[in-house]
Amino acid sequence: MGEEALVHGLLGLDDSWVMLRGYHNRRGETDHVLVGPAGIWAVEVKRRRIRLHVMGEKWWYEKLDARGNVVDTGWAVDAGGRTWERQVTEVAADLAAWLARNGHPVPVRTAVMIMHEQAQLGRLENQSADVVGTRSAHLLEAIGRYAIPLDPQSCEAIVALIERDHQFHQRRRGR
Template structure:
């Protein structure tokens, strides 16, 4: 099966489809950026007219100049969400290599939770929570501490992808206590960008490159039979929602 055909088949059976949430947020920040650009432009025009017509001090233009940072912020947020979309779609293509014994949920929101889980995979080898990151360049991970090198300097990440994966796995494990099948939930950090260069030392969570994801999940020792997989997938589908 060709990769494009595989991908279409995978997307057809994957609960949640593409990253609707990320696309929605990208559109929202695009709209906010455009509206704020228009507001700043109108304010600048009003200030300029007031300065020319009433001989007011040029310092009046400081207001629109300062406010120009607002659309810049919105455009940066938009870029971040669009970057995330590319990462999620890259992981979706990687997961297309899994056979039809696996069930995949994308953008899963558990009851009472505010945020979503990037991907949940249910298969013969167990249940996995995938935390996807589209980082590029040099990345280091020691335990649950992560850092990136930018402009030649290593800087610690404020939010640890490993910690995010662990927290989401705990939330999902607690949620699955209501299911008839008892199974541990494993957290995994997936690096979606092929340009990422990772250095790991005793990582708190397994870190997998996108290209190795399907094979790493497929080789796990079987824990669940077809009935278990179906029961877990149906429980998730009926009791949780998709962003």
């Protein structure tokens, strides 16, 4: 549901953008990889009614009820104990290295998106993700701010490489 909210919010991107969903590599999985004329983005999406706090490597949340009251707290980590930021940045770094080895030395930007209509951002300090946001507009603004121009031929080649890498890792997992 959160992923669908993000997809809907990114309809403002033109048809030159390609969204690859559920990308896997040797460092794990991320929900989306966007490739387009302004660069490459790895995006991790969470759908939670929370207030997210970040202080460098410490990521935690306050779970909110429908009225905005805090009802619980927890660490913002994946099943392996990595912060959501580390989850997406490790996948992105491995993807960037793969692309560079295959003739496309382009950075892969990162985003952690909390896509719930009542999600909030609390204290954000020293995060390494390029964007942490609660609305698709936050990602769209960052895409413009961190643009790395890619021509259509490069985009097409990069998408093919990403799909090839994903398929390789899917076969290795036996799926």
